[in-house]
Amino acid sequence: MLDHRHVRLPNQSKHDENNYTLGSIAGHNIAIACLPEYGTNKAAIAAKSMQATFPNIRFGLLVGVGGGVPGPITDTGPANDIRLGDVVVSLPAGQGGGVVQYDLIRREVDGFRRVGVLNKPPTLLRTAVASLRAERRLGRQLTGLIEEAFVPDDESCEDQNGDDEADRWTYPGTERDVLFRPGYKHHCGANDCVKCIAAKGAGDVITRRARKTTHPKIHYGNIGSGNSLIKDGLERDELAQRDNVICFEMEAAGLMDDFPCLVIRGISDYADSHKNSSWQPYAAASAAAFAKQLVRTITPQDVDRLAPIQGHWSILSVDLDLPFARNLRFTGRQDVLSQIQEYFSGDATAPRTLLLYGIGGIGKTQIAAHYAHAIAKDSLAVCWADARDKHSVESGLTRIAQCVLRSLILHYGEQVAPTIFGFSDVTSLLSDDPVPPRTTQDAIRALKSWLRKKSNRGWLIVFDNYDNIEEFNIEEYFPNADHSRILITSRRPDLQRTVGKALDISGLDDGSALQLLLSGNTMYKAEDTPTSPSVRAVLRKLCNLPLAIVQANAYINNRRLAMNDFLQQYEQQFDRPMGQKPRGPWNYDHVVNTTWEVSLAAIQAEDILAAETLLTCSLLGNTAILPEMMQRCIPGIRDRRLYDSAWHAFSKGRLHKAERACRKLLLALENTETTEDLTGSFLKAQMLQAQIMAKHKDGCKSEYGYKLANNLVRQIVSSKFYKKDPQSLHHVPEYGQMLLSRGDTEGARIYCRNGIQLMMDTGAPKEMILYWLDQYCDLLFRLGYCSEVKPHLRWMLNESLDTTRKCDILGKLSILLMSQNEFGELELVARQLLDLERDNISKWGDSGRIIFPTVFLCTALFETGRGTEAAMVADESLRLHQKDVGAEDPNTVFLEDFLRELRNGRLPEVSYKSD
Structure with missing residues (x-):
């Protein structure tokens, strides 16, 4: 169909595995890729992948074959007179947008309802289709294109098998276009419908009026797309009526929302069981001919005016957690915020970098955070990175890359997202383990590349606290895109020369400072009014510095002071020799130091240990301080805090951090005199550590994990700790499972049995007992101790169980009884199980669960000389299952074969597992 063939690509993107045919039609460059297999994901x-190699693609045409919907028969013939070889084009009809995903539905009270609507084809393509619809001889034109494309010559008249190649693409003939009644099934084992025609009865073939020509007709409307192949006439008609579609295929739903395209399908079958490949070449040729004619109606100039497709592969927003919650007490700074907004709202075709500089405590970070929160809802992404050092920056950007990749996976799925993001090592980046340095660098490069894409406009990166400009250059981490927006906070005014705009952040204006002081002061006295001299004097002393005002408020509220009292204490502390430092005209550093020292002096007077802890904290960075680092300053609460820290880290999935905290706690407890309470703390720490090890990959298979579990179980049992905390007993059978993985089957059996017995003796929660007893029965099955299993299963059945669990226990008991040839008892158990599962079909619709109960009951009946009754049971289950899922379902076929064998007087062999 190409006017001209182009040479193959010398190379293509490493993320692109497509194989291309290149050429041109009517001045348009065309890239053709064939799908490796069916499916919307493919x-x-x-x-x-195509966009990775051809970033300037404007639109796509999805060309191929599909199954037609002939429509209901009327007096004048079918309402949609679709024949094999015709062409269907996706155009919006009714509530559909041209393509309807028929397997994306939601179950509701009154039936199933389709969820969501896919996008329409682009306006340019819909306009071109409208132009073609006006062509009176379009079908004849398509026939001409097909004949022109496949005229044989000396070189190409035969295929690899010596057959006439042109014959494959010509019209197969009206005698081979047979429309069967929707319920008439294809004869199994045949590649064509010769047997179907020979065996047909009256009404099995639908007679249609002969057409005057064999030119393909073009039909326009909704095309049904999904991941399941439609090959049943009854299902075809039901879906077609529900979703108003005239054709079915298996690819378009994966494209329409993100890849602007038109779907063109040649009809090669009627989406029923009579599928064969004889019409596929001609149907494909008809669709390709329509695609060529469509491209001819569009000028290259019209295409050039379209934006590249790549802009459509984006996401509405990335879920990024800013490091600060919105500050509801944020006061003033409207002039600064207005300047920031004005700057970033300017020319979108040039990169924008803004610097907020000023001394520490002046409010730079709070301003940046307030602006970030304000624009977050309307932005693609608002990214925040701590820029105090190189490691912090890279950790922050890696975290952002993780968030972006997770959002893409949520939107596009695990297969497509890595290609969009340009990053393949997903496992290393998203695992619980620390990200390797090489993965970190690759992730940052992928993030910068993703942000550079023209489609990903509307993002902001904040680099906070970039003061150490001698250590590293922050510009290394800029995406360098025309649409970039970057906000930097720093104490270094010399950064002004490297950015587009810089704002010098000074103290609050008088009104904002007064508002901040009084809004945060919950204990101020009646005399402390906005106009009182004491309030004004405090603000003058604090130089309108936000951090100093916040510190002063905290002290005033804690000590319940009046402003005059605070003023006196402040002045006393301010005049101390140790507080004297070189200062500028605003005394910023000294003001903050003084408010700090006032608070410290008050804490020292009340609790020297708390003051020591505060001093220790002051020597560390203000982020990521592990609580356990401080606990030795306060022995009375050290152990509790260590445990809480370990548990918090574990609950957040930070396994390495949790493991370190646990080890420190155990070491601290080992060096403390043993008491009853301490024993409990020690065991709780060990239990938490065991949980952490279990979460680690192969953690429990390691020697350390084995010794940890062994020691823990021994102490739980020997100290009788389980009487105080019965939940701790779950570690006993868990240790048994660990022994099983190490090959100690007898030890596994003993620990599981003894652990469950202790649970029963101490009144452990019933759910825990049932869970581990179920696990123990599975273990006994695998080890061959079948005689021990039955009493445990019977005990569980006597407990009040939900229906699902009761069915599972009955199933296991049936397998046991069948293995021991106890067919009389098997009949009773299997009947109870089959009745429950048949009742469940009306609740949950899962008829597959009746298969094995049917086999169990039929086996019991057959082995006791009641083969006819067994066949009746199998026949009833077959009809129930076929009604629920149809005749083509594998379980339906299984039941048909099973029933056939029973009727022939044989009991089929069926494999099953106890679990």
Whole structure:
């Protein structure tokens, strides 16, 4: 169909596995890629991969074959007179946008309802289709294109098998276009419908009026797309009526929302069981001919005016957690915020970098955070990175890359997202383990590349506290895009020469400072009014510095002071020799130091240990301080804080951090005189550590994990700690499972049995007992101790169980009874199980669960000489299952074969597992 063929690509993107045919039609450059297999995901991956090699693609045409919906028969013939070889084009009809995803539905009270609507084809393509619809001889034109494309010559008249190649692409003939009644099934084992025609009865073939020509007709409307192949006439008609579609295929739903395209399908079958490949070449040729004619109606100039497709592969927003919650007491700074907004709202075709500089405590970070929160809802992403050092920057950007990749996975799925983001080592980046240095660098490069894409406009990166400009250059981490927006906070005014705009942040204006002081002061006295001299004097002393005002408020509230009292204490502290430092005209550093020293002096007077802890904290960075680092300053609460820290880290999935905290806690407890309470603390720490090890990959298989579990179980049992905390007993059978993984089957059996017995003796929660007893029965099955299993299963059945668990226990008991040839008892158990599962079909619709109960009951009946009754049971289950899922379902076929064998007087062999 190409006017001209182009040479193959010398190379293509490493993320692109497509194989291309290149050429041109009517002045348009065309890239053709064939899908490796059916499925909406495969289509999405191929389309996205294509953009990696051809970033300037404007639109796509999805061309191929599909199953037609002939429509209901009327007096004048079918309402949609679709024949094999015709062409269907996706155009919006009714509530559909041209493509309807028929397997994206939601179950509701009154039935199933389709969820969501896919995008329409682009306006340019819809306009071109409208132009073609006006062509009176379009079908004849398509036939001409097909004949022109496949005229044989001396070189190409035969295929690899010596057959006439042109014959494959010509019209197969009206005698081979047979429309069967929707319920008439294809004869199994045949590649064509010769047997179907020979065996047909009256009404099995639908007679249609002969057409005057064999030119393909073009039909326009919704095309049904999904991941399941439609090959049943009854299901075809039901879905077609529900979703108003005239054709079915398996790729378009993966493209329509993100890859602007038109779907063109040649009809090669009627989406029923009578599928064969004889019409596929001609149907494909018809669709390709329509695609060529469509491209001819569009000028290259019209295409050039379109934006590249790549802009459509984006996401509405990335879920990024800013390091600060919105500060509801943020006061003033409207002039600064207005300047920031004005600057970033300017020319979107040039990069924008803004610097907020000023001394520490002046409010730079709070301003940046307030602005970030204000624009977050309307932005693609608002990214925040701590820029105090190189490691902090890279950690922050890696965290952002993780968030972006997770958002892409949520939007596009695990297969497509890595290609969009340009990053393949997903496992290393998103695992619980620390990210390796090489992965960190690759992730940052991928993030910068992703942010540079023209489609990803509307993002902001904040680099906070970039003061150490001699250590590293922050510009190394800029995405360098025309649409970039970067906000930097720093104490270094010399950065002004490297940015587009710089704002010098000074103290609050008088009104804002007064508002901040009084809004945060919950204990101020009646005499402390906005106009009182004492309030004004405090603000003058604090130089309107936000950090100093916040510190002063905290002290005033804690000590319940009047402003005059605070003023006296402040002046006393201010005049101390140790507080004297060189100062500028605003005394910023000295003001902050003084408010700090006032608070410290008050804490020292009340609790010297608390003061020592505060002093220790002051020597560390203000982020990521582990609580356990401080606990030795306060022995009375050290152990509790260590445990809480370990548990918090574990609950957040930070396994390495949790493991370190646990080890420190155990070491501290080992060096303390043993008491009853301490024993409990020690065991709780060990239990938490065991949970952490279990979460680690192969953690429990390691020697350290084995010794930890062994020691823990011995102490739980020997100290009788389980009487105080019965939940701790779950570690006993868990240790048994660990022994099983190490090959100690007898030890596994003993520990599981003894652990469950202790649970029963101490009144442990019933759910825990049932869980571990179920696990123990599975273990006994695997080890061959079948005689021990039955009493445990019977005990569980006597407990009040939910229906699902009761069915599972009955299933295991049936397997046991069948293995021991106890067919009389098996019949009773299997009947109870089958009745429950048949009742469940009306609740949950899962008829597959009746298969094995049917086998169990039929086996019991057959082995006791009641083969006819067994066949009746199997027949009833077959009809129930077929009604629920249809005749083509594998379980339906299984039941048909099973029933056939029973009727022939044989009991089929069926494999099953106890678990």
